[in-house]
Each structure stands twice: as C-alpha cells, then as structure tokens.
Amino acid sequence: MKTGYLGLDIGSISTKGVIINEENKIIAEKYIWTEGNPIEAVKTIICDLKNQIDDIAIASVGTTGSARKLIGVMLGADVVKNEITAHAIGTLSVFPDVKTIFEIGGQDSKIILIENGIVVDYAMNTLCAAGTGSFLSSQAQRLGVEVEEFGDIALQSKNPTKIAARCTVFAESDLVHKAQIGHKKEDIIAGLCMAVVNNYLNNVGKGKNIKPPIVFQGGVSKNAGVIKAFEDATKETIAVDKNSHLMGCLGVAILAKKHKKDHVFDFDISDISFETRGHECKKCPNNCEIICFYKGDTLIDAWGNRCENGNVMEKTMQATV
Numbered sequence: 001m002k003t004g005y006l007g008l009d010i011g012s013i014s015t016k017g018v019i020i021n022e023e024n025k026i027i028a029e030k031y032i033w034t035e036g037n038p039i040e041a042v043k044t045i046i047c048d049l050k051n052q053i054d055d056i057a058i059a060s061v062g063t064t065g066s067a068r069k070l071i072g073v074m075l076g077a078d079v080v081k082n083e084i085t086a087h088a089i090g091t092l093s094v095f096p097d098v099k100t101i102f103e104i105g106g107q108d109s110k111i112i113l114i115e116n117g118i119v120v121d122y123a124m125n126t127l128c129a130a131g132t133g134s135f136l137s138s139q140a141q142r143l144g145v146e147v148e149e150f151g152d153i154a155l156q157s158k159n160p161t162k163i164a165a166r167c168t169v170f171a172e173s174d175l176v177h178k179a180q181i182g183h184k185k186e187d188i189i190a191g192l193c194m195a196v197v198n199n200y201l202n203n204v205g206k207g208k209n210i211k212p213p214i215v216f217q218g219g220v221s222k223n224a225g226v227i228k229a230f231e232d233a234t235k236e237t238i239a240v241d242k243n244s245h246l247m248g249c250l251g252v253a254i255l256a257k258k259h260k261k262d263h264v265f266d267f268d269i270s271d272i273s274f275e276t277r278g279h280e281c282k283k284c285p286n287n288c289e290i291i292c293f294y295k296g297d298t299l300i301d302a303w304g305n306r307c308e309n310g311n312v313m314e315k316t317m318q319a320t321v
Contacts, residue, residue: 014245016031018049058267061265100213151223194229
C-alpha cells in the first residue's frame with residue numbers, strides 16, 4: 001500500500017482538500033463552497049477524496065484556513081498552520097524561485113514576499129470585500145453574467161471603464177452609473193478587473209517591494225481579466241498554476257509529511273456527529289466566549305478562555321480522573 005498525505009484549506013467561502021504522494025504530486029483534489037458549515041463541508045471533501053484514491057494509506061493530516069483549528073481538532077490533524085505559511089510552502093513547491101505571491105480569495109486577500117525560499121514580509125486584507133472574489137461575484141450577478149465568464153469578456157474590451165472601487169458601495173454605484181450612460185458591458189467588466197487590481201496594490205501591496213517572479217493564486221486567479229490587469233499594472237509576467245486555488249492545502253499537506261506516523265487516517269467520519277457549543281464565561285470581568293467542540297456527546301476540545309477560570313478542558317479531565 002502506498003502512502004499519501006492529506007491537506008485541507010477551510011475558508012469562509014470555499015473549502016479545498018488534496019491528497020499528495022511522496023513526490024508532492026496531487027493525486028486527489030476537491031473544491032466546494034463552505035456555505036457557512038465547515039464541518040459538513042469537510043465531511044463532503046473527505047468522502048469525495050476517499051473515492052478518488054485506491055490502495056493509499058494517509059499517514060498524516062494538515063489543516064489551514066480560517067477554520068483550521070476547528071477542523072484540526074475534528075480530524076486529529078498532525079499539523080495546523082496559518083495561511084501565510086501554507087500558501088508559501090505550496091507555491092514554493094511549484095515555483096521555487098518565486099519572490100512575490102499575490103493571493104485573492106473569496107473574502108480576503110494577501111501578499112507574501114519571499115527571499116531565498118523564506119517569507120520575509122506579508123500583508124492581509126480582511127476588512128473590505130472590494131478587492132475579492134465575492135465582490136466580483138456580486139458584480140457579475142448585477143451585470144447578468146456568470147463570474148466564470150468575466151475574464152474572457154474583459155479581454156474583449158478595447159477601452160476599460162474606470163470604476164471607483166475603493167469601497168464596494170461606491171463601486172456598485174459607479175458601475176450602475178456607467179452602465180446607464182452607455183458604457184459597454186465588456187468595458188465595465190474590464191474596468192472592474194482593473195479596479196480589483198488597483199485596490200489590491202494600493203491596499204494590500206502598499207509599500208511592499210514587489211519583485212518578480214510573481215505568482216498569482218486563489219480563486220480569482222482563474223479570471224483572465226484580473227491576470228491581464230495585474231500584468232498591465234506591474235509590467236511583469238504573472239505566473240498562474242493550474243492548481244492555483246489549491247496552494248494552501250497543498251502547502252499544509254507538504255508540511256504534514258514531516259509528521260508522518262504509523263497510524264492510518266480513518267476516512268469514515270460521515271456518520272460521526274460533530275458539534276460546537278458556545279457559552280459566555282462569567283467567572284471574571286473578561287466574560288470570555290468559550291467554544292466547546294463535541295464528538296458525539298464527548299467534549300474533545302475547547303478554546304476562547306483568557307484565564308484559568310474558563311479552562312473547560314482541564315476541568316473536564318480533572319472530573320474524569
């Protein structure tokens with residue numbers, strides 16, 4: 001039986017999973033919408049990945065993304081890493097000479113600067129959606145086109161419309177105005193792609209020493225219009241891998257390899273009940289929001305406390321001794 005390694009990237013918009021082999025090659029992959037329920041999304045991912053492999057034993061598991069801790073506990077992950085580290089490792093495995101990583105996801109974006117294979121600087125934007133995939137999706141719906149068609153339509157433009165995209169509200173207002181006064185749809189869409197890039201470079205990339213080679217990843221990297229806008233703005237070639245949307249889970253799977261164990265991961269979790277229950281600890285002025293995570297009726301982890309008063313796990317273990 002061959003050995004594989006499982007990596008999961010659980011974000012607010014999408015959940016991604018890969019299984020890699022000893023050579024870091026992706027041998028199974030799945031990408032779905034999180035839909036506000038990371039636990040069920042991961043169950044779906046795990047079930048699908050299981051059906052893609054044959055005679056493969058998973059020796060270790062890694063998680064990253066906004067729900068990395070929750071899912072890490074759920075799966076008994078060997079590695080739980082932040083998105084910056086995971087994306088850098090994943091990208092370096094494909095582009096070893098990369099110096100700048102542009103990443104735009106569904107609700108956030110980030111820039112990672114690398115020197116000699118080491119992350120030397122980074123920045124994230126999680127406050128404004130104007131430069132993210134969700135912004136493009138909402139504008140696509142407003143314009144009556146599929147967001148998957150955005151890139152191809154944008155490339156048809158000869159005169160991109162200038163869209164004020166410092167804020168989602170302003171961008172939508174400006175888009176409606178430009179459409180009403182007769183701007184072509186392809187010009188508006190190209191303008192939106194340029195606005196996303198300008199918003200990214202003026203916020204996330206502000207003050208950063210952007211050097212080539214530049215790699216663009218995340219869901220928005222599938223948009224040819226945004227790729228062209230980045231190339232026009234930076235005057236550099238932008239590299240995009242076919243698995244650009246999977247770099248986070250690829251990276252954390254590679255990190256999990258270092259923690260290879262003798263036990264084999266059990267894919268059969270679809271029938272297991274996992275539940276989070278929150279409560280406010282009122283034993284001190286902190287009033288911490290404690291999150292308790294249950295597997296069936298068993299408390300398997302808890303977090304959120306800022307002092308010993310809210311240490312639910314320690315009290316649970318003491319009660320069972």
